[in-house]
Amino acid sequence: MRKYLLLLVLPLFFACKSKSLVANEKAEKNLSAEKIIKNYYANDKIDFSTAYIKSNVSYKDSKQSQSVTAEIKIKKDEMILVSIRFLGITMAKALITPDRVQYYEKPNSKYFDGDYSTLSKWLGAELNYQKIQNLLLGQPLDNLREYKYTSSIFENLYALETVNKSTVKQSYFFDASQFLLKMLTLTEESQAKSLTVFYQEHSNYPQGTLPKRFSIEAAQQKGTSFIGVDYKSVSFNEDFSFPYSVPSGFERINID
DSSP, rough: OHHHHHHOOOOOSSOOSSSOOSSOOOSEEEEEEEHHHHHHHHHOOOSSSEEEEEEEEEEEEEEEEEEEEEEEEOOOTTTEEEEEEEEEEEEEEEETTTTEEEEEETTEEEEEEEEEOOOOOOHTTTOOOOHHHHHHHHHOOSGGGSSOOEEEEETTEEEEEEEESOSEEEEEOSSSSOOEEEEEEEEEEGGGGEEEEEEEEEETTTTEEEEEEEEEEEEEEHHHHHEEEEEEEEEESSSOOOOOOTTTOOEEEEOO
16 A cells, blocks of 8 residues: 555655756855745745646665556645556545545555544654645745755755754755755654655746656665656646545555
8 A cells, every 4th residue: 555655645754865966057155044945935936726747657666666657636725636547547546635635546455534644643754735735846845934944055056954853854955046946855863764855857837837857765764765756748727627436345444
C-alpha cells in the first residue's frame, strides 16, 4: 500500500541531498531573509480555479522500480484527485480534500479513508492539504512569513533555513532571477530521515509558473527511494468532475 500512496500524494518526509543544483543566474549579493521572502511572494503569482495535469511518474527503491502515468486534477484550495495508471489501467486513486484523504489501490484490493492526523502519524510527518497542493505547484510547503529564517547563498541560490525549536528543520532554495523555488528540504536528524524535492525545470503559463519536472529523493533508516515527476501537459480553468468511489469488495485499511 505504501508505494502507491507515495505515488499518489507524493512522500512528505524522507530524502538525501545528492544532486547538484543549476542556477540560471548566480546569487552573488547576500540578502536578508525578509528580503528573500518579499521577493519570492512578489514573483509568486499562480492564479487559476482548476488545473488538469497529465504526467509521467517513476518510482524506484532498493527492491523495485516502476513507471506509471498520473492524472492530476486540482480544484484550487478545495480538492485534488490523483489517478495512477499502468498500461492505461487505473491501479490506484486518491481524493484529497482539506479535512480528509481517501485512497484505494487495486493490486491489494485495499482502501483508506481518514483524516490527516491519522495519516500523519502513519507517515511520520505532519501532513495537510495545503502541503500537498503546494508541493505539486512548486511552492514552499508552508507560508514563509510564519517562520523565522537565517539566510545564505548555497550553490548560487538564495537559501532560507528555519530558526526554531521544532525537531524538523525546513530549508528553501531560490534562484536569483525570478526567485523560483528550486529545492526544499525537511530534515529530522533525531530520526535520521529527511525530504528533498528538486524542481529542475519550470514552465510559464498565463496563469503563472509551474514545475515542468521535479524529483524527490527519499532516505530513512529502512533505505532509499526515488520519485520522478514529469508534467507532460497542463490545462487550466476547465470544467471537469472528480469521480471517486471504492470498488466493491475492497478491504478498509485501519491505521493505529
